[in-house]
Amino acid sequence: MAQDVKYEDIHIGDKAALSKTISEYDVYAFAGVTGDFNPVHINSEFARNSLFKQRIAHGMISAGLISAVLGTELPGINTIYMNQELNFLAPVLYGDTLTATVECIEKNDEKHRIVFKTTVTNQHDKIVTDGKARVMKK
Known part of the structure; x- marks a missing residue:
C-alpha cells in the first residue's frame, strides 16, 4: 500500500527503497510501451x-524504479516529480534484482520542494x- 508522508515529517537523511527482479517480460513490456525496440534489448542474436x-x-527501467519509490514510499502519494538527473553506470541484465533507494538530502520549506539522492x-x-x-x- 502506498505511503503518504507529509512534507513536515520528512527529514534530511530519511531513506526508502524498493526492489524488483527484471524479467524478459518487463523488458518487452517496456519496449512496447515506449516503442524502444533497440535490438540490444530484445534480440539475442x-x-x-x-x-x-x-x-x-x-x-530507463531502473529510472522507473526510482519513480516508484518516490510515488509510493517516500514521499509517497501526492508527490509531484519535477526533474531527475541520471547517470547510467553499469548494464542491467535480464534476471538482475535491482534496488532503488532515495535519500532526502535537501528541503526548501518555502516551496515544499525536496531533493533526493537516487x-x-x-x-x-x-x-x-x-x-x-x-x-x-x-
Whole structure:
C-alpha cells in the first residue's frame, strides 16, 4: 500500500527503497510501451555481438524504479516529480534484482520542494544508476 508522508515529517537523511527482479517480460513490456525496440534489448542474436555480449534491459527501467519509490514510499502519494538527473553506470541484465533507494538530502520549506539522492544497485551491490531527483510535496 502506498505511503503518504507529509512534507513536515520528512527529514534530511530519511531513506526508502524498493526492489524488483527484471524479467524478459518487463523488458518487452517496456519496449512496447515506449516503442524502444533497440535490438540490444530484445534480440539475442544481435546482442551477442554487442558490447555486453547479451541482451540488456533499458536503462530507463531502473529510472522507473526510482519513480516508484518516490510515488509510493517516500514521499509517497501526492508527490509531484519535477526533474531527475541520471547517470547510467553499469548494464542491467535480464534476471538482475535491482534496488532503488532515495535519500532526502535537501528541503526548501518555502516551496515544499525536496531533493533526493537516487541510487539503483543490482544484487551484487553494484551501482547501475545514480543521480538526484527534485520533487514537490503537498
